[in-house]
Amino acid sequence: MASPQPGSPPLAEQYTPPAQDEESHQKEKMVKDQTAKKRGRGRPPKAKPAFKCSTCAECNKTFSSKAQLSKHDRSHTGEKPFVCTDCGKAFMQAICLRIHMTQHSGERPYSCRQCSKSYPTLSKLKVHMRSHTGEKPYFCAECGKSFADPSVFRKHRRNHQGHRPYACEECGKTYTELKDLKNHERSHTGEKPYLCSDCGKAFSRSSSLACHQRIHSQNKPYQCEQCGKGFTQLSSYQSHLRTHSGEKPFLCPQCGKMFSDPSSFRRHQRAHLGFKPYPCDKCSKSCDKAFVASWDLRRHMLVHTGLRPFSCTECDKSFAERSSLNKTHLKAEHIPQPRPRSDFRE
Template sequence: MVKYSTAYPFRLPETSLMCVYCCESYADSSYFRKHMDEEHETFKVETAFAHCPYEGYLKADCTDLRCRICRQKFKKLDDVAKHLNDDHGHKINFDFHLGIQPFKFENDKLLCGICDKNFPCLRQLSRHMSSHYQNFTCEECGKSYTTNGSLQQHMRFSHIPNERICRRCKKTFNSLEAKREHVESSPKCWSYQCFVCSIRFMKWSAKEQHLTTVHGHAKKTHSCPECGKVFTSRNSYRVHFATTHAGVSFVCSWCGRKFSTKRHLEQHTVVHTGLKLFDCHVCMKSFPRKANLTQHMWIHSEYKRFECNLCNKQFNQRVSYKSHMKTHHPEIQNF
């Protein structure tokens, strides 16, 4: 497929297309295809797969999909594969996946080459593309993965009995709560890092706020590539794009509000149903959402996550800490 069709392989380390043969990067897909046509008419196929993990799939720009031998044009990878097999004698074993994830870039749109869904950025498109190749399913929780290696890693971190592993430092804990307490109290294990001063944060929003208030960076905005509407919230932008321009919408039957995922719709419907399906096993209080129960469980934990540096009082929950600061230390602004 790589040798005899114009399925042009690329890597995706950032937000541009990187040539697998010479590592040149292109933000504009048309320049990438021009580069492949002019600079890599001959190449070693093995080089294209050198960066792929074991059992991984090769990403390829299939916008202008043609046979390199006769220049016939095709819309789908399966069609050009059948053409190469039937008309040019290059035998392909159709009992297996072709091993290529097809991306299409047409009229400034970022499209899935399988279902033609449109996406606002390459990273989201890449994550979506993997959903079409999730052949390995966890028997414990039902989550699916593209490769067996990814499934095994998931099993290691999520389903070893009486063992929870911190993904950053690899320390092992005998319960999920113990692992959460470790992460809360270990800044080196926090997921997000400031690229200016290297301070780490638990949440992406906290890192962005830090960049604005401490380093003077302008607050990041998100402009919709389809209609130009500007959003200050990344989540609001993604919901707007999915429901308005990508044809993805899960509609609430009670109020007609649209959501970008089924999970978000299900979280919303409890507003109308009043159902509280998540019970605390300690005090038997019920909650409408799992996230509410998770936050509540900190009340029963012996570990105090928040401490007042002025009077040394400790609190399980951030809301209690904030209430204390406003009541007893109103002179402190940024707590």
């Protein structure tokens, strides 16, 4: 090989690349792109920017996705796009519709090993199991109350936050959830859309119907170990246990009176507030009579109807109230009273 002449430029500078047409240029670019892709294998993809939603105009709550925000919006608008094809009932969320459909199919694959009660979802079974274990993992830091059910806990938290956006137009009572308002409004309208297929009795709430149907099936899963009495509802069972223990955990802050069950406590509080949500439509024009509890109104209505549904099996007398039959009439007329003891012996 001949050596370069003295004074000539280096070989690298002497080389001139051949002219490149458009087609060969595109091929070269394609090869480079493919090589770059191969080198990039195994690298994590670039993260997409997180969705930043605007604050909910109704309650200032924020969400991490558009789907969650639109789902939340339905709690304010009342929109229920998921409709059951069997009964026409509508739901805000698809999961709620799927759970509801198990009522029609009868599918309840999750069973409790302690009491054989079954549920359509695993989450409902887990909540039920806590009624046996006594576990209450959801703790309210503001009042110290604990809960077994996360949905009940969330509703309780809203009470502390003072966020009760749903108001009754009839009486002004407010609620944290739209479904609670709808249930309450039926107390004014008298609507009872839930019908028992066994006896025809109607109810304003689906939960009341479910509880009633246990009477027909004789299903009382909650048994008192002390006296053997059975109950269809956990809340009734818990209130009954307090009759044995004497516990009265519900304290009235206004007068200091204590109660063993929450329903009696709520009725008592209404007496302080003067709140009587159950008016009599028969005598409201003349005396505007109203009551703090629904059963007070039902008892009062017997005055207008003259109905005396409680009959004595020993005689032909009948009574408007069960207590008048059991506590007064039977004891006085038919149940032999023990003779007074005497320490004097002949």
